[in-house]
Amino acid sequence: MGTLGKFDIAGRSALVTGAASGIGLAYAEIMAEAGAKVTLADIDRDGAEREAERLRGEGFNARAARHDVADREETKAVFDAHAAVYGGLDICFANAGIDPGAGFWNPEGRRNDDGQVDTFDPARWDRTISINLTGVYNTMRDAVRLMKAGGKGGSIIATASNAGLVSEPIVGMAYMPAKAGVLHMVRHLALELAEFRIRVNAIAPGPFVTNIGGGWLKKDPVARAAWDALVPLGAVAETDQLKPLALLLASDASDYMTGSHVVIDGGMMLGKFR
Numbered sequence: 001m002g003t004l005g006k007f008d009i010a011g012r013s014a015l016v017t018g019a020a021s022g023i024g025l026a027y028a029e030i031m032a033e034a035g036a037k038v039t040l041a042d043i044d045r046d047g048a049e050r051e052a053e054r055l056r057g058e059g060f061n062a063r064a065a066r067h068d069v070a071d072r073e074e075t076k077a078v079f080d081a082h083a084a085v086y087g088g089l090d091i092c093f094a095n096a097g098i099d100p101g102a103g104f105w106n107p108e109g110r111r112n113d114d115g116q117v118d119t120f121d122p123a124r125w126d127r128t129i130s131i132n133l134t135g136v137y138n139t140m141r142d143a144v145r146l147m148k149a150g151g152k153g154g155s156i157i158a159t160a161s162n163a164g165l166v167s168e169p170i171v172g173m174a175y176m177p178a179k180a181g182v183l184h185m186v187r188h189l190a191l192e193l194a195e196f197r198i199r200v201n202a203i204a205p206g207p208f209v210t211n212i213g214g215g216w217l218k219k220d221p222v223a224r225a226a227w228d229a230l231v232p233l234g235a236v237a238e239t240d241q242l243k244p245l246a247l248l249l250a251s252d253a254s255d256y257m258t259g260s261h262v263v264i265d266g267g268m269m270l271g272k273f274r
């Protein structure tokens, strides 16, 4: 197989969690455009249906599933349905995640009353961990079950965050340990699953314009300008900019990568810029 041929995923099947919006939708789009059969799973059933229908209208093979990643029974059913329709599972993006609300610092440069470790509502901690960390475990668990059954290996990609590597003062505190946990789960499972040729990697995005946290990056020009100024490459990113990396990690082009994370943040983590 030539090098460019290694990017070919035509005929494979992919399941993407949190696929009705933002980064997950971009993953689903590139999988479909590259010829994979895709399940768009999301707690937002209508959104997933709408996007799957749009992709089918563009000539691609896509279906939708209602899926709460925090619900283990539903996760099992969603994966089983995917395998029944598409004949197995080759690629899985464990992507669904939420914003936990305000961090200890706000963009105006003051402390948030409800974002300190001693004031942050523990219910926000529980909910964030159940989706952003346990939800990734739930997803990977069933992806691995199907990939082992298929006997052909597979590629699992988790959406972590640069907030799993450095702290983000304006992000609610549960987010950092959840994403750091995802990154270490990726390394651990990569080791466990290498023998089965199941590769496990993570994408660690910086700021991308999505609907997370109510889509504040789209709505608030002051916050948008403040974030743009933090990025050495000049601006927060559009989700299309994640597609080449998603295809790399999903395909045999990354057949010697496992347990890795790729930071994609316009250089933001390199340090203060302006």
Ligand SMILES: NC(=O)c1ccc[n+]([C@@H]2O[C@H](COP(=O)([O-])OP(=O)(O)OC[C@H]3O[C@@H](n4cnc5c(N)ncnc54)[C@H](O)[C@@H]3O)[C@@H](O)[C@H]2O)c1
Residues within 6 Å of the ligand: 017, 018, 019, 020, 021, 022, 023, 024, 041, 042, 043, 044, 047, 067, 068, 069, 070, 095, 096, 097, 098, 131, 135, 159, 160, 161, 162, 204, 205, 206, 207, 208, 209, 210, 211, 212, 213
């Ligand atoms: N946007 C960014 O700047 C950024 C940066 C780093 C990491 N991330 C991560 O990217 C992932 C996707 O976020 P996004 O920015 O595209 O947000 P988004 O809100 O645009 O999309 C998230 C999707 O996940 C779905 N979802 C929420 N809870 C769910 C659940 N319990 N089960 C299944 N689906 C659920 C939502 O309905 C939505 O469609 C998250 O894990 C997030 O933490 C985002």
